[in-house]
Amino acid sequence: MSLIHIENLNKHFKVLNRREGLSGAFRDLFSGDYKTVEAVSGISFDIEAGEIVGYIGPNGAGKSTTIKMMTGILQPTSGVIEVNGLVPYYNRIRQAQTMGVVFGQRTQLWWDLPVIESFKILREIYKVDEKTFKQQMEMFNDLVGLKALHMQQVRTLSLGQRMLCDIAASFLHNPKVVFLDEPTIGLDISVKAKIRSLIKRLNTEHKTTIILTTHDLGDVEALCTRIIIIDKGKILYDGDIKKVNALFGAYRTLKVQIDNFNESTLQTLQEKIVNHFGVDKNLTVAQTEEFWTDITFDQALTPLSDVLNFVMKNFSVLDVRIVEISMENVVQKVYDGALG
């Protein structure tokens, strides 16, 4: 039997239709004008013990809502959800004993106390015995050098250090499943790499199942074999990461700043690119931030140097940046049928 079983899960929120301005705010006080938001609608999946699953999607896709249902904080509107054979929201406290959770945006550590105190408190909350506690602390020390941080107040830690401690803390009681909600948010590349290797090691150490939500495709690539893409509350793709990688791994976005940019520039650029490279090469032009024009293309079909040369030759370019494809772009391409 699978560790997590979700079948046709729905979560609908009733949200007040808010009106504008002060008078609107007053009228809202007595308003019965609600609309239903379908945060999660009809998702199904099974997760086996020991898997690391990347649960990804753009903002507001329903990722956190699903996580909150799996951890028993939220009650589903309808559908089946079982973790470890139990229904989370009926068995929250019992379930929490076998779970670890990290919310990237907030800490579970005691803000004003030295790091080691939080671990000691968690040890008693989860009733971890002395021997296991020692072993776990040794392991955390080997992995991230936790001992050096023991006496430091949590609030004085850097974001990266705090995240390493938070993740370690969520593994302290040897949970069966750990939910990591945006563990790399706001961190720089080198710290991200550290966090990824920590997660990988912790997964292999005790065969802990990990569910990772993230914005960063790099996290998923580095850690997961399986990926679930969700958007607007529905699952768009659930399967091997290799397929996604094969499709998007080669995608790059070339960002250029064009001198004397005006409304017609975008259109001219688009036309010229299509004329030069052809429609079938699938190059897209868009503007996502001020001054910057994005050209997204598949390196397997069009070499980067060709695109760069072409743009440089035809336009007066002030600045250039090359980035990997963004989450939003992947979702858009999946919508367009890229994964068939």
Add this chain to the structure above:
Amino acid sequence: MRKYLPLIRASYMVSLVYRFGFLFSIIGNIVYLGVAYYLWKSIYQGRDVLNGLTFNETFLYVGLGSAIFILLKTYADWIIHFEIQQGTIATYLTKPLDFQLYSLFTNFGAVLMNLTAITVPTAVVMIFVFKVQVTSGIGLWLFPISLIFAFLISFSIDFFVGLISFYSESVWGVTATKDIIVTVLSGGLIPLQFFPEAMQKILYWLPFQAVYHTPLMMITKADLGWGTFLPMLLLQIAWAIILLIASRLFYNQAIKVIRISGG
């Protein structure tokens, strides 16, 4: 229950981090004692007994009242409010902890800190600087027991108010109103004996007097005996149980709001 015990230690240590705040609380409270001393002194001018209380008893009542006020001031309502508003409550809900018990034990740690850092020094100042006298009697033994139930009642009221955040974005007004109601109607500011007779009768049955008046009577009129104290203590215990259960029921209802309509 054992897993909640480290929470007491943790919040005691957290309070210790903010030790400078206590220094100001102590100074502020000594100033208050001075003001109360001269205020009541002038009220008592030329009279020995007012409403059945001597000056010494009134000052003991009012002074210790302020010490208990600080003792129970743990800002539980505010802390719960912020935990709900900022969503940190999710980190407790994903732990094998009951939120009410978590809050109760965390608060108890803060109360212990208040006790050692403010309440005890205030009592020392009252005895050695203002020379108040305490009569001995059964009440002195009942006082600490009564304080524990006063804490449970005060915590339940705070917890209740904090939970309103599930429904309303702001609890400022509710908290301010609660603070005033509790301090005035409980005898925390003026001894209940100074209220009109009819009002005293009503207040006797409300939970607020059980927070201040009950323990304060035990220390100012320590020699009154079981006949007076037993009903008071039983009433206090009844209120503690009623309010703990009521706030529990409210919690179960409120938690459904996030469970059903999202955090």
